Amino acid sequence: xxxxxxxxxxxxxxxxxxxxxxxxxxxxxxxxxxxxxxxxxxxxxxxxxxxxxxxxxxxxxxxxxxxxxxxxxxxxxxxxxxxxxxxxxxxxxxxxxxxxxxxxxxxxxxxxxxxxxxxxxxxxxxxxxxxxxxxxxxxxxxxxxxxxxxxxxx
Amino acid sequence: xxxxxxxxxxxxxxxxxxxxxxxxxxxxxxxxxxxxxxxxxxxxxxxxxxxxxxxxxxxxxxxxxxxxxxxxxxxxxxxxxxxxxxxxxxxxxxxxxxxxxxxxxxxxxxxxxxxxxxxxxxxxxxxxxxxxxxxxxxxxxxxxxxxxxxxxxxxxxxxxxxxxxxxxxxxxxxxxxxxxxxxxxxxxxxxxxxxxxxxxxxxxxxxxxxxxxxxxxxxxxxxxxxxxxxxxxxxxxxxxxxxxxxxxxxxxxxxxxxxxxxxxxxxxxxxxxxxxxxxxxxxxxxxxxxxxxxxxxxxxxxxxxxxxxxxxxxxxxxxxxxxxxxxxxxxxxxxxxxxxxxxxxxxxxxxxxxxxxxxxxxxxxxxxxxxxxxxxxxxxxxxxxxxxxxxxxxxxxxxxxxxxxxxxxxxxxxxxxxxxxxxx
Numbered sequence: 001x002x003x004x005x006x007x008x009x010x011x012x013x014x015x016x017x018x019x020x021x022x023x024x025x026x027x028x029x030x031x032x033x034x035x036x037x038x039x040x041x042x043x044x045x046x047x048x049x050x051x052x053x054x055x056x057x058x059x060x061x062x063x064x065x066x067x068x069x070x071x072x073x074x075x076x077x078x079x080x081x082x083x084x085x086x087x088x089x090x091x092x093x094x095x096x097x098x099x100x101x102x103x104x105x106x107x108x109x110x111x112x113x114x115x116x117x118x119x120x121x122x123x124x125x126x127x128x129x130x131x132x133x134x135x136x137x138x139x140x141x142x143x144x145x146x147x148x149x150x151x152x153x154x
Numbered sequence: 155x156x157x158x159x160x161x162x163x164x165x166x167x168x169x170x171x172x173x174x175x176x177x178x179x180x181x182x183x184x185x186x187x188x189x190x191x192x193x194x195x196x197x198x199x200x201x202x203x204x205x206x207x208x209x210x211x212x213x214x215x216x217x218x219x220x221x222x223x224x225x226x227x228x229x230x231x232x233x234x235x236x237x238x239x240x241x242x243x244x245x246x247x248x249x250x251x252x253x254x255x256x257x258x259x260x261x262x263x264x265x266x267x268x269x270x271x272x273x274x275x276x277x278x279x280x281x282x283x284x285x286x287x288x289x290x291x292x293x294x295x296x297x298x299x300x301x302x303x304x305x306x307x308x309x310x311x312x313x314x315x316x317x318x319x320x321x322x323x324x325x326x327x328x329x330x331x332x333x334x335x336x337x338x339x340x341x342x343x344x345x346x347x348x349x350x351x352x353x354x355x356x357x358x359x360x361x362x363x364x365x366x367x368x369x370x371x372x373x374x375x376x377x378x379x380x381x382x383x384x385x386x387x388x389x390x391x392x393x394x395x396x397x398x399x400x401x402x403x404x405x406x407x408x409x410x411x412x413x414x415x416x417x418x419x420x421x422x423x424x425x426x427x428x429x430x431x432x433x434x435x436x437x438x439x440x441x442x443x444x445x446x447x448x449x450x451x452x453x454x455x456x457x458x459x460x461x462x463x464x465x466x467x468x469x470x471x472x473x474x475x476x477x478x479x480x481x482x483x484x485x486x487x488x489x490x491x492x493x494x495x496x497x498x499x500x501x502x503x504x505x506x507x508x509x510x511x512x513x514x515x516x517x518x519x520x521x522x523x524x525x526x527x528x529x530x531x532x533x534x535x536x537x538x539x540x541x542x543x544x545x546x547x548x549x550x551x552x553x554x555x556x557x558x559x560x561x562x563x564x565x566x567x568x569x570x571x572x573x574x575x576x577x578x
Contacts, residue, residue: 035391042391112414
């Protein structure tokens with residue numbers, strides 16, 4: 001049980017690392033690249049970026065946690081061959097990526113460089129979901145995420 | 155970066171309580187205002203002078219004096235005698251109008267009001283203007299002039315350089331009335347309040363009247379630059395001034411921008427509502443911006459030190475104008491263009507932009523009410539044609555005073571600060 005809690009905590013830590021380190025780094029980068037024009041201040045635009053980045057990371061975190069809960073307590077494992085739940089993993093991954101859409105749509109338009117926020121939203125969500133699931137999926141499904149066989153050594 | 159320390163004096167509010175000293179010109183030329191068949195505007199205005207003090211300030215206190223060659227207090231209700239001809243018959247007071255003695259005696263903490271026909275020769279005008287400049291204008295106080303044309307039937311003395319005398323009787327037409335003036339000296343807000351309360355007290359019933367307040371203030375508002383909406387912003391982003399200033403709380407005259415790498419020319423335009431004060435110096439809508447520029451330099455301290463930069467100054471072009479084309483103005487439009495390549499380096503910059511009108515004029519009534527020397531010579535030869543509805547040297551007096559205000563305490567319509575963070 002302790003191991004399960006440890007995995008959940010690790011997943012949350014990945015999201016927190018993205019929130020506390022990656023998003024502020026992107027925010028600083030955008031500060032030097034974005035020109036907002038007359039409608040809004042750069043401070044407001046950046047605040048909006050941080051908010052939607054947080055929303056995206058939050059949804060990606062929920063998707064990763066859901067994958068862990070399903071794999072640990074919900075999916076039945078009758079045979080070893082039925083362990084492949086990749087479709088569900090991909091679906092949750094798509095949910096994590098689609099979580100970038102509100103940010104893409106609702107971040108105010110800028111005069112220059114505003115669209116640079118879009119790949120950041122996708123990158124953040126992808127990092128949270130992929131790293132969490134590839135490193136901390138339940139043992140029964142640890143090889144379901146793509147390339148996990150190269151990264152999951154425990 | 156340090157927040158601005160230089161900033162304009164803010165418009166002082168109306169005093170809670172005020173002592174008002176009212177001086178009646180008791181010279182012979184004033185007598186004609188009291189000899190009309192019906193009660194003249196002058197006679198009707200005398201009680202209003204006290205009423206306006208009582209109604210205008212909760213603790214308003216009025217003291218009355220008469221002056222001419224000398225100054226004497228008018229105790230109790232004695233000032234009401236100014237509505238009677240005998241008031242002007244005292245030979246101790248009725249020869250010369252020594253307004254300058256009243257100025258000498260005036261208390262800067264009080265509102266001083268002089269009731270006079272303002273007939274001054276050239277020497278008087280210069281002496282009076284100098285005294286007013288040194289005593290009131292140089293101390294940031296204002297000079298208010300309220301001219302009222304009143305029914306008149308009497309003799310006007312000391313007209314022109316040859317001191318002619320003319321009999322004059324106004325007709326039924328309001329514009330034939332002889333002008334008398336309330337000269338008010340004190341803070342702009344108190345002078346304006348006194349004139350406004352006089353209007354409400356009954357002065358608005360007099361058809362021919364005009365007011366002018368000569369002071370450093372054209373508006374009571376501090377330019378709301380911080381909250382002014384940008385109409386355009388090209389290649390620059392507005393940022394909160396707290397990004398560049400240690401403390402920007404309550405500084406509504408500051409805007410800050412950020413310019414990212416690779417820009418050669420940036421610009422923005424903005425506008426804000428402009429609320430002029432009533433009866434102030436007339437001026438053109440075009441504004442002449444006065445720029446001072448500083449670059450933030452690291453001097454090893456906690457925050458940057460501002461060092462004046464002529465290169466930064468030439469890099470910024472400001473165009474400002476009031477709208478509509480003619481007064482009363484209701485909007486201030488400002489355009490800024492920054493040649494980023496002319497800035498000495500990347501870094502933080504501070505600009506102070508003082509917006510002043512680029513030309514001034516006297517209101518048209520001043521020239522219409524002004525009596526010229528050439529007219530006096532003509533009237534001397536054809537006495538019946540004398541036009542007592544004009545005041546000798548009025549234009550000279552007011553233009554000299556206006557010039558003194560413009561030179562000593564030049565008025566402004568805005569004093570704003572622009573902070574820039576530039577990455578070249």
